[in-house]
Amino acid sequence: MIYTVFEDLDVITRSVKVKNCSDEDIILTRVLSACVDFDRIDMDMVTLHGSWAREFHVKRRKVELGKQAVSSYRGETSHQANPFLALMDRNATEDFGEVYGFNLVYSGNFLAQVEGCQFDTTRVVMGINPFDFGWKLEPQEEFVAPEVVTVYSNEGIGKMSRTFHDLYRNHLIRGEYKNKRRPVLINSWEAAYFDFDTDKLLRLAREASKLGIEMLVMDDGWFGKRNSDNCSLGDWVVNEEKLKRGLKYLVDEVNKLGMKFGIWFEPEMVSPDSDLYRAHPDWCIHIDGREGTLCRNQYVLDLSRKEVRDYVYESVSNILRSANIEYVKWDMNRQLSDVGNCVLPPDRQREIWHRYVLGVYELMDRLTTEFPHILLENCSGGGGRFDPGMLYFSPQIWLSDDTDAIERLKIQHGASYVYPVSTMGAHISDCPNHIVGRITPFETRGLVALSGTFGYELDVTKISQEDKDMIPKQIEMYKKYNNLILSGDLYRIGNPFENIEFVCVEYVSKDKNEVLVIYVQILNRPNYHSRRIRLKGLEKDAFYRNEETDEVFSGSALMNGGILIKGLEGDFRGKLFHFVRV
Incomplete structure (x- = not known):
């Protein structure tokens, strides 16, 4: 023991x-x-x-x-x-x-x-x-x-x-971004899916840079012949029909805008329609003599084998060495099945499950050792592999593919039982939301994404001018409060699994000198004038000033009498309160 x-x-x-x-x-x-x-x-x-x-x-x-x-x-x-x-x-x-x-x-x-x-x-x-x-x-x-x-x-x-x-x-969490503000990124996935080229990405980057966004992340679709999810995983070679003049040209042009550049990989997978699979069909996890099970049109590479890990690492690292890439989104979009291989003897076949995990850890360790300045974000179709083992290698993990602000209230609430909000990948996406079709105010989407790494997942060249004008204000808000959210104590007020009316989270600095309250009204109530929210975790004899109104309250008054939330008309509305100790 x-x-x-x-x-x-x-x-x-x-x-x-x-x-x-x-x-x-x-x-x-x-x-x-x-x-x-x-x-x-x-x-x-x-x-x-x-x-x-x-x-x-x-x-x-x-x-x-x-x-x-x-x-x-x-x-x-x-x-x-x-x-x-x-x-x-x-x-x-x-x-x-x-x-x-x-x-x-x-x-x-x-x-x-x-x-x-x-x-x-x-x-x-x-x-x-x-x-x-x-x-x-x-x-x-x-x-x-x-x-x-x-x-x-x-x-x-x-x-x-x-x-x-x-x-x-x-x-547990290590590396350069352990206590560092994460750059505000825009991810190309919900903006373009597989339909992009160099010109489209640069148009997205130019508009994003004007709004204060700090990084462009090129998601799935940049490699092999990848125009849908049915081919090319494992062929980590730039598709120069899409990225004319190559990857380095694109990255350099993005850097000239004052932005960082990030890229998506799914290193653990292989498509049957890929050069890698045609050359090495035995490299995927499989049981000899049995037809393999496809999921999302892909197989799982056998990372229990050193030669497979070495190939995967060199394929990924060659891309990272070729340009100034400062962020990697590491995805994994299917589970393991048909677990076996043609290398281990029969009395060691059941070791593959654990050897696979150790192989993933080894790859991530090699990656973060050679590229210590890269921000690594893990993902597994969202939160399919959100655990402390992954957090040892990456300071943040994409929490869910569902970016709807109201669904995210539940997901972020549950995840916060164990995991700090600094680890939760959270983006503002377009409406109607691509998963549930819900329409929520752009302002509310920003407030919800504050309880996470904060970024954007939409096409800023197509959104309304009203929403676009809100982005610089949201980024300013994120930068102002991020240190408090990153390092402060979280108090949950309201449980979205027990009520459908509101959710409220509160962040209190370790010295109890600063307080941030984020309130989201899910469903409005008829014939009610306000809702009382009692704060938590303050110094009862200290005094706190509401930054918006300049009103001063004792910590005891805020915790026992609370604050009144009023003036929110309609559903899915949010409000932020910031108190500083005087």
Whole structure:
């Protein structure tokens, strides 16, 4: 057993190391990282569920006799369940009660299980999912299981979340952007999908640069013969029919506008219609003699094999070396299936699941080592691989492919149970929204995206002048408040899974000198004049000035009397309040 205790946080991590001290080979079939027993059963269990485009939905239920679990055997942590669970008092709330949180630092198959036992006790186990798992240990070899982070809170779910946030911001996330403001980017995906060329991207960049946007990200469609999602993954060669005069010319022209340049890859995948697959069909994960299962018109490359990893790395790094690229979006758009290969012997085939994850980690480590100044953003069709293992290599992860502001209120709320908002990729997109068709005010979309990395996912050459005029103001707002949002304590006020009327989040600086409140009215109410919002986490004897009105209130008044939200007509309206200590 390996334990780590954090002196400044209510956190203990635990993992397991197994060593074969015998003279014979052994096969591990189950290696969980944590087992914690509670001498009670009268608790609730909270987990985070979902699907593509609706990740991180909060589910709370009573612990019952028998086993209750969330898990993944998709080869990634998955959209459907996050490797997190919490146990808490039955009467625990956002701000009161005892809560125990558990989170696995791993990016593959996992099991998080609670069992109510016959003597009214409760057992929690967490670790690599035993499903189809195996690991052969020869004499004197070791296997080290991933860590489980355990967090204790005596002040409800909120303090549990703030502890997770402080731990990951200060002890897990690394690199140049750990504590640095992320550049405001515009991504080409919802602006153009596959339909772009050099001229179109430069028109987008020129207009974006005038508005204060700092980076252009070229998403899927720039390589091979990629004009749809049915070909060319694995052929990481610039399509010069689209990018006339080459990639470096495009990047240089964008740089001349004072903007950075970013690019999209999906390094773990291969299309059947690709030069790579035609040359090396055995390089994808497959079972010999069985027809492979396609998903999104692609197979998964076998990153358990060194020669495959080396090819992938050189293909990606050659592109990065060819121009001044300062951001990479690393995507993964399908799960693993037909897990096998033609290299490992039969008694090691079940190692592929775990070896694949280790291979992904190795590639990301090589990438961040050779290109330490690149901002790496992970993605898996949105939040399909949003976990602490990925955060070790990338300070941010695309939270969901659903960019609708109202859906994002739920997704960001659930994700914030565990993960700091500085890790959540969040963009302002066009309306009607491309996923749900909803129309929301441009201003509200900006307020919602503040609780994340903040960027744009639309064609600024086609939006209305009114919306366009709002972009410089939104960017100014982001820059003004980003440090507080990046490093402050998060307090949730209002739960979108319990009410459909409003959501409110509050950020308080560590020294309690600055407070930001973001309120979004989801559905308006008839015959109501205002809504009272009571703030949290302030110094009760300190005084705070409302920056907009110059009114001064004591911390006690703001926490007990609150502030009145009024004057918001219609649905999907938002308002921001900023208080500074006087």
